[in-house]
Amino acid sequence: MCSVTTVPSIDPVPELVTRTVEIPDPGALLSLLPDDAPLAWVRRGEGLVGWGEAARFSATGADRFSAAERWWNRLSKTAVVRDEVDLPGTGPVAFGSFTFDDAGTSTLILPETVVGHRDGRWWVTTVSVTGNLPPWPMLPRVSPPRRPGLVTFADGALSGPEWELVVAQAVERINAGELEKVVLARDLVAESPGTIDPRWPLNRLSDRYQRCWTFSVDGILGATPELLVRRERGLVTSRVLAGTIRRTHDDIHDLALAASLARSSKDLEEHEFAVRSVADALAPFCSSMNVPETPFVLHLSNVMHLATDLAGVASGNVSSLTLAEALHPSAAVGGTPTDKAREVIREIEPLDRGRYAAPVGWIDANGDGEWGIALRCAQSDPAGGSRMRLFAGCGIVAGSDPGAELAESTAKLVPMRDALTR
Template sequence: MSVALGSTRPLVVRTTPVDDPGDLFTRLPETAPYAWTRHGEGLVGWGEAVRVAVPPGPRRFDWARDRLSAMFAEALVEDDVVAPGSGPVAFGSFTFDPESPGSVLVVPRTILARRDGRAWLTTVGEQRLGTVTPLRDPGRIRYGDGSLTAPEWEHAVARAVRRIRSGLLEKTVLARDLTATAERPIDVRLLLSRLARRYPECYTFSCSGLVGATPELLVRRTGETVESLVLAGTIPRGTDRADDMARGTALFDSEKDRYEHTCAVESVREALGPLCSELKIPEVPELLVLSNVQHLASPVTGRLSAGASVLDVVAAMHPTAAVGGTPTEAALEVIRELEGMDRAGYAGPVGWIDARGDGEWGIALRCAQIEGVNARLFAGCGIMGDSDPASELAEAQAKLRVMQYALEG
């Protein structure tokens, strides 16, 4: 099923260079902003020229690719920039579970981009300048439990640990949700600005109400080159520099975290290997230090052997063991049974694709689904046979603080 807003005639797309627009978020109108940025660069969009509801099912990525290829192939495009992200672009968010509804692709009416010293504006159809209103504060935020209370979630972690120890699987990832209610409608632009300022290393995203700052790049495709940043293994930040360094070292030396990380790296190797003629994965991870936590991180690069689009690569990679587990099917079964919730877009792929098949997709972590005054926040942790439920809860709380900060400032 697909729903096209506006005309079903070919899209008329025009991309022109523009002067450096500065902070991209200051150009966004309040209604339905789209974003994918890091270190002040990337794409923001607004208005909806086309919205496509992707039907659930195991072939949803292929369906989405075919639908977009057909739409982009018949578009009338004038592109004076010709760079990844110029010409027609769709933002997208896919649910974690292929059987859950809610996966969506949107071609914004206007996209403003800034990258490598260049900036450009893409318009689809008639140009309508969105009115930029001042950012609005949502007022006091009240939090509530999501599907499980904290003790219930610890209990679920303990059950997962028992399953792992019984030999049914090696690793799973359990997530929890929190609800938040604001006094006034939540202005997504305010969340984006706060997230980008505090988490410049992360990819700040907004797509159809799913808003967050993820450190985990699932895949960037630029022509034949693919890049990914595999994360798994986490420790909260320390209280001072010495404590921070000690924790970083402990994370690096932790057998549990190193093995958890290896599972995630191997799942990426398995997924990318068949698509690539060349794949470089470092033997030893590095530390990624964020404002709230530190992660074990492995930057991966590869050369695509056949003309796979970024969505084909996403299809092959999702779900990695950083958000699913090892082996995948057994881990997903444990998640379905123990989490007691639908993850919706959390831990699913989020990002953008252009008509050349280039694009950037992250794993939607450190995020919330926003609707009016309501938000649903998510965070999860890799669970191993020696996981301690209380430490996993503390880690989940540290991850939830990203969106709590975005809401409260």
């Protein structure tokens, strides 16, 4: 059993001591994970994985981000840090996942052990909260991931036709001038006869969606194509996705579809809303910014997205978590105007999003970190590990067709469905 310290927002804090050392290549990051509450943030074989809990912070409500950051600052800034590698992601690192709305529980977790890989360098960080230097790192022997038994799927809060009616309601409200865009989510329930080993879908997602960020934090896992924000030694970057078309796996046809997506007034309008919301949210925290005028088409194995990469220079010591809070929810996952879109979501979307479409990622003691949007994901049922809820969402604008949006949401559910069954 791992010792867990939940730290309140008042004194005292644990006497945190961390040791980071460089190690030889230990193999694929995800192959190092145990099956019990794995922590992961991996893309193209690089990133971070962790296990064990040295400390955990939980928060609810509108100030959940700032409360979590205050806890992390007090914990990490008073730590004794021995770091022989000195890269973003070395030293003490917390993995986090936050709820989409104010309800529910958001968490930051400080693992007992973190292994990282970047640019051909590997390291391991071990953590002690007793004030003593942690033991010399030893990587555990782990069993291979277990394939789930027969997984069955059922409608979540709504059936497909019922969800189409909700989309139609949203279009009516947009056409009435209440708002410009709203993002609606739907869920699917997956069940297995036995406990689902989270490492099985994690490995499948990482193999099949190498351009995405594969993540696992506190029961939510997936492979997101959307990087909400990265802060690395003063440089701020963000990838915005909005506007989607399903691939046919016929290369010639897919090129034609990509061209049509790039010309689609409906998708370009949706994308412009999303880019504008991110640029406006980042502007107060950046001394300069570069916002491309036109998007590019991002090709994933099952869909294509309109995408824009924004970059800026951070002003002051603003942290990656502060930036994530400022950006959430962007128009890509909420809508425009933000407050009105959230109001409409609460009124017509009959499901609890939990941590779907909210920030997930990591932060180090310097405030550097990467936060994605929890998309193409599933949340384990707290009552047992044999049931998961899968999520997908679509941006609804004036020209949206309910049937087409249902088909798009179905395509977005494919990665997690396949990860559990193939």
